[in-house]
Amino acid sequence: MTVTTPRGFRAAGVAAGLKTSGAPDVALVVNDGPDAAVAGVFTSNRVKAAPVLWTQQVVHGGVVRAVVLNSGGANACTGPGGFQDTHATAEHAAATLASTDPDQVSAGEVAVCSTGLIGERLPMPELLSGVDAAVRALSPDGGAAAAEAIMTTDTRPKNTVAHGDGWTVGGMAKGAGMLAPAMATMLCVLTTDAVAGPEALYAALRAATRVTFDRVDSDGCMSTNDTVLLLASGASGVAPSEAELTEAVTAACHDLAQQLIADAEGATKQISIEVVGAAGEDDAVEVGRAVARNNLVKTALFGNDPNWGRILAAVGTTAAAFEPDEVDVAVNGIWVCRSGAAAEDRSKVDLTGRDVTIRIDLHAGAAEATVWTNDLSHAYVHENSAYST
Amino acid sequence: MTVTTPRGFRAAGVAAGLKTSGAPDVALVVNDGPDAAVAGVFTSNRVKAAPVLWTQQVVHGGVVRAVVLNSGGANACTGPGGFQDTHATAEHAAATLASTDPDQVSAGEVAVCSTGLIGERLPMPELLSGVDAAVRALSPDGGAAAAEAIMTTDTRPKNTVAHGDGWTVGGMAKGAGMLAPAMATMLCVLTTDAVAGPEALYAALRAATRVTFDRVDSDGCMSTNDTVLLLASGASGVAPSEAELTEAVTAACHDLAQQLIADAEGATKQISIEVVGAAGEDDAVEVGRAVARNNLVKTALFGNDPNWGRILAAVGTTAAAFEPDEVDVAVNGIWVCRSGAAAEDRSKVDLTGRDVTIRIDLHAGAAEATVWTNDLSHAYVHENSAYST
Incomplete structure (x- = not known):
């Protein structure tokens, strides 16, 4: 029922001290393959957070082996220093993963997502220690912990799963305010063990978000950080048709979108x-x-x-x-x-x-x-x- | 300091029973001339109230001798019956005015403005009795009473005056919510004793509203009833230049727009x-x-x-x-x-x-x-x- 439900993924969520509450605030999702295909959809806001600018570049390369997500700070409107912070986070995650894993991971294969207050730099020592702790905590059952660590004003974690014929799509999302087209969630990571390349993934993801997240408009306010990623491990060995993939990804996005609306800030309806x-x-x-x-x-x-x-x-x-x-x-x-x-x-x-x-x-x-x-x-x-x- | 400050105008405001509170709810502004030139600017909402559809036709004729305004009901989304109600109001006002006045007034020279709840028919017996009472109460000092009678959720009446060289512009407005471009007030009547034809009035009014009411956006919600009318009596005998007229009308609109923002529903800033x-x-x-x-x-x-x-x-x-x-x-x-x-x-x-x-x-x-x-x-x-x- 989480991002680790499909085969080939591990995840973790830890408390790194970014949130003053002491709640979990750093999540990590790792794609162990055999494939590492990716597609992404991002906020159309012209003021984009540093992690969005970074992750757009990474996704453009078509390969993502890990996603680092943090709550407790959006790293938006933080200038060149904020972008360097994101870059350093990806470098650190890649190096730490490479030290524990036979597969080499490069920084250019690490997506980064941040959420929280705009305009403040992230406390990097805490964040990088959190990445270390998350690498140590990685587990094939870590999806639920990851979903908890990306919450901000959410009152509950949001997880989903959709089943194909011999393959699955899992997902997690966070977001309770600043929900508006086009991109209506703050952060969402979808995983699948289907065999699919970046172009097939993008086609399925765009078709899915168009009728789900893009049609959620909680408060008319568009975020600087919205990111939806779809990672494919290929671990099922099954290559679904474009229609099958789109159907499952749409079902997962629809379920998460409804969970976002159900948990929107202060809403009674x-x-x-x-x-x-x-x-x-x-x-x-x-x-x-x-x-x-x-x-x-x-x-x-x-x-x-x-x-x-x-x-x-x-x-x-x-x-x-x-x-x-x-x-x-x-x-x-x-x-x-x-x-x-x-x-x-x-x-x-x-x-x-x-x-x-x-x-x-x-x-x-x-x-x-x-x-x-x-x-x-x-x-x-x-x-x-x-x-x- | 009101719509009756310029020479050539009388006005009244009376309680006709449209509001359950018993507060004044019918206003009348009469232009005694010698001229009866008019210009108007209306809501750009495609769902227009019956009085807007009526008054657009009337203003198109270039002559307005009287404006009937009511609070206690918007007469919007009321179907063909609602339009007949507006027409009947203009007919009744014209007939009543003609019976007390040497100048003949036709229904096609009577503008009508309504404000209040959308979707309900107006209680016509009360409204028409209110028009009778307003005609009896007409006074060269009636501007303040008229401004009070058009209030809905406003906490105070809004009046203004701007001085030209030997001529004046007066005005009143109401509106505390549903303020948005383009047209940011619910109802506004401006009067002037300057000598100016419909085209000069329209040029001045459009230039003025573009930088005042059109730039007020209290809550992003556009009304079905927004109407701004500018009536010229020519009673000063002075024909100002287009620039002079625009300057004075803009000053009046600016002052009223600031009063609207100052009194917006529930606002603290x-x-x-x-x-x-x-x-x-x-x-x-x-x-x-x-x-x-x-x-x-x-x-x-x-x-x-x-x-x-x-x-x-x-x-x-x-x-x-x-x-x-x-x-x-x-x-x-x-x-x-x-x-x-x-x-x-x-x-x-x-x-x-x-x-x-x-x-x-x-x-x-x-x-x-x-x-x-x-x-x-x-x-x-x-x-x-x-x-x-």
Whole structure:
């Protein structure tokens, strides 16, 4: 049920003292092969953290034998020194792994991911000692410990597994705020023992993230550090078709994305925005995102208020094809708006549960898409007004 | 200091029973001429309230002799019946005014503005009785009463005046949430006794709103009802130049925009985002808006936290010209970020006051723009989670 469920992987999670709480904060995932293929998808934010800039280069080479992840600091907006810190982390991990392992590992085959506060340098002595400890703790059962070590404001670790025919995909993710397209998770590592090269992995990963992480929009804020990596060991000896690989990777990403939304900072609602009757999928996604990012819709749902007028006002800000007097809106199955005006009695809508489904029919075509978001609560404001202090 | 400060205008504000609180909820502004020129700027939301659709037609004719405004209901998303209600309101106002006035007024010269909850029909008997009462209460000193009658969640009325050479511009506005470009106020009526035709008025109004209301972004949510009207009576007999008119109208709009931001729902901070060193004004505005709409920046400022990393992450989501490692950021005069990394000690930043200035230097050119916003507070969440219930 973790990144070490597929054959060919070991992992560890240790406490290195980056977090003042003393909780685990350094994770390591090692691909023991025989293959070491990789694909990655990264934040589209133009302000990219040092580990993102580093790992993009590494992934471009197509070979990754290890991933070092740390919570307790994002190493973003840290200047040239921050990039040197990431480079040093990869060098140190490669050297330490090479000393304990018959396979030589070079720094250029070590991905690095960081998460935490932006704008501060990492305490390198603690981090490098943590890497040493993680190498010593590496285990074929270490996936759960790794998932715990990458948590920041997450209240629980997020792990997943998806099964192919004789091969598996495992995964872990962290992220509870700053979730927005396109890339909606902070950090995610997926592993598979399938036989697949970098190009096949990238095709499967891009197809999967497009309909999962890219459609999670918890708070409209795009991170500097978002990274999703997919590592393939080939240890199963099975080479799935592109469709099979995409299906399993998508299932793993979908499960992790739902876990992220379920654990979003301070949220009391898990909201699915289903847009149907769109002229095209892009229109459906644009409408879904506009509603997902609307603070007035989000606060209304926090207040158990099926305020469909705010939903229509959000739809009206988009360039999607629709006529305002043709739009229907249902909240939890009650069509409170038909043809752009009030329809069923809004008092029929039951919003007492945690799950909310908003269905918007644009009556402009046959395309559809679902975007997932959360409500905007007192707890979100509290948590994010106190995070760095 | 109100819409009746310029010569040639009368106004009134009365309680018609649209608000359950019994507070004033119907306002009337009448232009007694000799001219009746008008210009208007409206919400760019594609879901437009019935009074917006009506008033756009009326303003297109270039002549407006009266404006009826009501709080207690937006008359948005109310279907064909809602439009008939707006039409009936204009007809009723025209007939009532004609019965008391030597000047004939036609319904096509009566603008209508509504604000309040979306999706519900207005109680027409109460509204039409309110129009009758407002006609009886019309006074050359009625501007203050009118400004009170258009308040919704506003805690205070918003009035302004700007002086030309022998002529004046007066104005009133309401709006405390759903403030976003492009159109950042819910309702605003400006009056002037200058001599100016519809085209000159429109040129001045568009130039003014572009750098005032269009740059207010309190909560990123665009209303269905935003309307700004500028009425000219010509009663001063003075025909100012286009530059003079634009200057005075801009001053009036700027003052009202600042009053809107000062009274935004639940806000504890009034934030000016000054973007300098931009390659063009559009880039500066785009960067300013991205920061203004970022919930993580807004919650950090609510928590008195100069979290410049979140500011940089917001800048990174734009398409503006800049290099991430060249951006400087100051919060209340302390340059906490230089060249995209930490600079002056963030503990030097004093955020205890209500006013916050964020200055972002993109080092990409000589253009600049300022966008105004608020923080995201517990009170915002509270007020907007309970609004319609």
